[in-house]
Amino acid sequence: MKIKKMEYFFELFLGGLTRGSIYALIALGYTMVYGIIELINFAHGEIYMIGSFTALIVASVLTLKGFNQISILILASLAAIIYSGAYGYTLEKIAYKPLRHAQRLSPLISAIGMSIFLQNYVLLAQTSDFLPFPNLIPEFEFWEPYSHIIGSPQLVIILVTIIIMVLLTILIKYTKIGKAMRATAQDKNMAMLVGVNINHVISITFIIGSVLAAVGGVLIASHIGMINFYIGFIAGIKAFTAAVLGGIGSIPGAVIGALILGWTESFATGYVSSDYEDVFAFALLVFILIFKPAGILGHSDAQKV
Amino acid sequence: MLNLSNVNTFYGNIHALKDVNIEISQGEIITLIGSNGAGKTTILMSISGIVPPRSGEIFFMGKSINSISPDKIVALGISQVPEGRRIFPYLTVIENLDMGAFLRKDKDRIKKDMEYIFDLFPIISKRRNQLGGTLSGGEQQMLAISRALMARPLILLLDEPSLGLAPLIVKQIFDIIKKINIENKTTIFLVEQNANLALKTAHRGYVIENGCITISDTADNLLRNEAVKKAYIGL
Numbered sequence: 446m447k448i449k450k451m452e453y454f455f456e457l458f459l460g461g462l463t464r465g466s467i468y469a470l471i472a473l474g475y476t477m478v479y480g481i482i483e484l485i486n487f488a489h490g491e492i493y494m495i496g497s498f499t500a501l502i503v504a505s506v507l508t509l510k511g512f513n514q515i516s517i518l519i520l521a522s523l524a525a526i527i528y529s530g531a532y533g534y535t536l537e538k539i540a541y542k543p544l545r546h547a548q549r550l551s552p553l554i555s556a557i558g559m560s561i562f563l564q565n566y567v568l569l570a571q572t573s574d575f576l577p578f579p580n581l582i583p584e585f586e587f588w589e590p591y592s593h594i595i596g597s598p599q600l601v602i603i604l605v606t607i608i609i610m611v612l613l614t615i616l617i618k619y620t621k622i623g624k625a626m627r628a629t630a631q632d633k634n635m636a637m638l639v640g641v642n643i644n645h646v647i648s649i650t651f652i653i654g655s656v657l658a659a660v661g662g663v664l665i666a667s668h669i670g671m672i673n674f675y676i677g678f679i680a681g682i683k684a685f686t687a688a689v690l691g692g693i694g695s696i697p698g699a700v701i702g703a704l705i706l707g708w709t710e711s712f713a714t715g716y717v718s719s720d721y722e723d724v725f726a727f728a729l730l731v732f733i734l735i736f737k738p739a740g741i742l743g744h745s746d747a748q749k750v
Numbered sequence: 751m752l753n754l755s756n757v758n759t760f761y762g763n764i765h766a767l768k769d770v771n772i773e774i775s776q777g778e779i780i781t782l783i784g785s786n787g788a789g790k791t792t793i794l795m796s797i798s799g800i801v802p803p804r805s806g807e808i809f810f811m812g813k814s815i816n817s818i819s820p821d822k823i824v825a826l827g828i829s830q831v832p833e834g835r836r837i838f839p840y841l842t843v844i845e846n847l848d849m850g851a852f853l854r855k856d857k858d859r860i861k862k863d864m865e866y867i868f869d870l871f872p873i874i875s876k877r878r879n880q881l882g883g884t885l886s887g888g889e890q891q892m893l894a895i896s897r898a899l900m901a902r903p904l905i906l907l908l909d910e911p912s913l914g915l916a917p918l919i920v921k922q923i924f925d926i927i928k929k930i931n932i933e934n935k936t937t938i939f940l941v942e943q944n945a946n947l948a949l950k951t952a953h954r955g956y957v958i959e960n961g962c963i964t965i966s967d968t969a970d971n972l973l974r975n976e977a978v979k980k981a982y983i984g985l
Contacts, residue, residue: 621852627838628849639898
């Protein structure tokens with residue numbers, strides 16, 4: 446009896462970790478963009494949705510051509526990454542850059558507008574129905590003995606997320622562009638005065654955020670098996686919640702916030718009822734914002750001048 | 751080397767600089783003195799391209815730099831130490847210096863320049879792994895100057911380096927400014943409210959009032975000028 450309970454707990458824990466990983470991939474885009482231009486990019490969820498759609502189209506074509514599962518996964522992901530990256534880049538150029546010196550509210554409204562526009566664009570260009578998404582992540586044979594604890598797809602999601610986090614950390618901490626991103630986030634004018642082309646840095650930030658969202662989009666669509674034009678909105682809201690929970694603008698914060706959110710939902714579903722997962726998720730958000738308004742790792746802007 | 755000719759700069763509708771003319775030759779230390787809000791910082795921001803002038807021309811080495819973006823202006827050899835230091839607070843001291851050398855690709859010489867900086871300011875070397883925001887005001891000013899030097903500028907623009915610092919540290923910083931000018935032949939454009947100190951350091955000086963350059967003379971003459979004494983030195 447006791448062992449059964451432990452196993453159930455463990456299952457929920459891993460389920461939460463999988464969810465959290467996906468939220469983290471999307472939340473990073475919100476938090477990086479906010480960190481650098483203090484804009485909540487409400488169209489970020491749509492970039493993720495476009496990533497899933499691109500992957501679905503490419504995967505369908507490749508399946509007809511008789512490619513094997515692994516190569517489909519890789520090619521579809523690559524297509525999604527390129528497409529979403531291009532959308533993210535263009536989005537910034539069209540909808541946000543012209544408004545950079547406008548009042549704070551203007552780019553926010555522009556973001557909401559782009560979100561609605563992209564949703565409807567996919568709705569019209571594709572369909573309003575749920576489309577089945579092929580399972581692109583293979584079941585590994587060597588993993589068979591452990592698959593009752595955690596399936597290969599979930600394992601892949603968690604591993605890919607970890608790898609991406611490590612790469613992103615290296616990029617931000619040690620590379621020249623990473624330093625430029627941090628410098629731009631801290632003081633834009635000063636970054637310009639040392640020779641940083643901040644337009645370039647902002648574009649790269651949008652592209653990185655979009656690429657992460659695309660990876661998340663392919664992984665989750667393949668895991669759940671269905672997509673439609675509206676998935677970006679829901680995933681976007683959740684990931685945004687995760688970013689705020691962890692402290693918007695903070696990269697480790699987004700990951701921690703995403704994991705906490707994933708576990709909260711998973712345990713709420715497992716021990717209470719799946720109807721209440723959102724209630725618990727948002728109650729947690731309210732609770733944390735009451736006691737720590739800047740989020741778990743966020744710092745309020747009191748710095749020495 | 752650096753020429754401002756009839757420069758007019760606006761913040762929205764506010765006419766901040768009115769027909770400003772300034773000439774700086776290679777190797778000089780030039781100071782610009784004036785009270786709060788006279789337009790000193792605006793001149794530097796116009797030169798650096800952050801607030802480009804609406805009319806008039808800014809020439810650097812004979813070429814107009816009016817419509818060039820700030821990062822390209824840095825690449826030409828103009829570095830600024832802005833008012834209030836503007837250290838990146840969450841980057842370490844070393845990372846702040848790295849950012850100063852952002853446009854350079856000669857890794858070996860960047861390393862050598864960093865050693866030179868550590869010689870110039872031993873305290874910076876001691877703090878190298880601390881976050882910039884945790885440094886004291888004087889240390890931040892030293893770091894800000896060091897960061898600008900890491901770009902190997904031909905001309906260094908300094909905006910009130912003495913602001914809010916203890917007299918002993920101010921003296922140390924001004925000695926270093928002179929040293930940089932002599933040893934590296936770096937031209938220096940020094941904006942200051944501390945007119946006495948600035949004029950004792952500089953070769954020539956300009957006085958700015960309400961966005962207009964009112965007096966321009968050698969530093970020695972300005973130190974003796976009755977109007978300057980009365981308004982800015984308080985003797």
